[in-house]
Amino acid sequence: MTVSLSHHLTDKIYIAGHRGMVGSAVWRALEGKGYTNLIGRTSKELDLRNQQAVTDFINTEKPDIVIDAAARVGGILANNEHPYPFLMENLQIQNNLIDASHKAEVQKFIFLGSSCIYPKFAPQPLKEDYLLTDSLEPTNQWYAIAKIAGVKVCEAIRKQYGKDFVSLMPTNLYGPNDNFDLKSSHVLPAMIRKFHEAKLATDNGQQSTVTLWGSGTPMREFLHVDDLAQAVMFAVEHVLPEYLYNVGTGTDVTIKTLAETIQNIVGHKGAIAWDSSKPDGTPRKLMDSSKLRSLGWEPNFDLEMGIKDTYNWFLAHQDDYKTVKF
Ligand SMILES: NC(=O)C1=CN([C@@H]2O[C@H](COP(=O)(O)OP(=O)(O)OC[C@H]3O[C@@H](n4cnc5c(N)ncnc54)[C@H](OP(=O)(O)O)[C@@H]3O)[C@@H](O)[C@H]2O)C=CC1
Numbered sequence: 001m002t003v004s005l006s007h008h009l010t011d012k013i014y015i016a017g018h019r020g021m022v023g024s025a026v027w028r029a030l031e032g033k034g035y036t037n038l039i040g041r042t043s044k045e046l047d048l049r050n051q052q053a054v055t056d057f058i059n060t061e062k063p064d065i066v067i068d069a070a071a072r073v074g075g076i077l078a079n080n081e082h083p084y085p086f087l088m089e090n091l092q093i094q095n096n097l098i099d100a101s102h103k104a105e106v107q108k109f110i111f112l113g114s115s116c117i118y119p120k121f122a123p124q125p126l127k128e129d130y131l132l133t134d135s136l137e138p139t140n141q142w143y144a145i146a147k148i149a150g151v152k153v154c155e156a157i158r159k160q161y162g163k164d165f166v167s168l169m170p171t172n173l174y175g176p177n178d179n180f181d182l183k184s185s186h187v188l189p190a191m192i193r194k195f196h197e198a199k200l201a202t203d204n205g206q207q208s209t210v211t212l213w214g215s216g217t218p219m220r221e222f223l224h225v226d227d228l229a230q231a232v233m234f235a236v237e238h239v240l241p242e243y244l245y246n247v248g249t250g251t252d253v254t255i256k257t258l259a260e261t262i263q264n265i266v267g268h269k270g271a272i273a274w275d276s277s278k279p280d281g282t283p284r285k286l287m288d289s290s291k292l293r294s295l296g297w298e299p300n301f302d303l304e305m306g307i308k309d310t311y312n313w314f315l316a317h318q319d320d321y322k323t324v325k326f
């Protein structure tokens, strides 16, 4: 059951992290639907780790809705090698935003976490109920603990004050504005860049083996960020009855299959090597997204179509993709 909110296209919506992959997709989706009062600030303009600055900003702007797409984000290696910022900065960013929004009587707060909040060996597919039933994957426990705290803070506000603070947990995302920096990126953009650069090397008569991480056996579920943006819009436009919703496609692939799919799309012809000194992480984390689907949201991209879209974006943004994030 959903209860429609009397939302207006003139609602003032603050998208924290509006230049990131998720924030920019949410901005595009809302703007495309006709929302006219969107606001955003870069991290240079407003450092969300600064509590006073965040409080002043929220009190001055008085948004109706806050979407938290700002976070310290990265792939398996970045998570493993930077435990402190992944835990502390994420706690600071979300605490500052949630507390200031609560105190300023923001009507609706949408918090974004990730499927890594669930236990490493939880039954598959992952249901929202499995939260906090067992221990976490060690490589991303720091980030996961921050995200679990965010889910629980929003749940506490919802429970104690009856406010519309809700958490969406997307599976692994990809799409335009992804991070293609090979040290800090997630697997899908890393593969696009690696296969693309190896293909260029072959064209120049050079060696073109692509080295990927781990064993290739872990399974991952991939959602195009524009599909997530539709889920966020769904949460903007409805009062969701529960505090936590998974957002995924319902289908996963092995990392090896993902590699072969991207290799074909990019047109690379050489070998693939697997670097077993790099971690595999969680063996599988397929989400059960039936709760949100039963309310009316559904994804539209299939994986091949989404990879082609992202590869086209990558080709059109050759100058941006070498930005080093860490
Ligand atoms: N990428 C993925 O696969 C997944 C992402 N998510 C979640 O989605 C959300 C967004 O992720 P994604 O878009 O991929 O990440 P990005 O790295 O693309 O974007 C994150 C944004 O956060 C902003 N930000 C970071 N630190 C600060 C700060 N101290 N002050 C102000 N702004 C800050 C950045 O702003 P600026 O550009 O101005 O510096 C950036 O635009 C996160 O909550 C993440 O957990 C969930 C599941 C999977």
Ligand SMILES: C[C@H]1O[C@H](OP(=O)(O)OP(=O)(O)OC[C@H]2O[C@@H](n3cnc4c(=O)[nH]c(N)nc43)[C@H](O)[C@@H]2O)[C@@H](O)[C@@H](O)C1=O
Pocket (backbone or CB within 6 Å): 074, 075, 076, 077, 079, 114, 115, 116, 140, 143, 144, 171, 172, 173, 184, 185, 186, 187, 188, 190, 191, 211, 212, 213, 214, 215, 218, 220, 255, 278, 279, 280, 281, 282
């Ligand atoms: C969204 C999610 O993202 C992270 O979890 P992850 O899913 O394990 O992340 P990943 O995309 O980096 O890797 C997925 C799999 O792919 C393998 N892999 C192969 N070759 C490359 C490669 O070249 N780069 C990367 N990054 N991975 C590679 C890699 O070894 C692993 O087995 C968490 O930070 C977590 O916090 C989180 O929320």
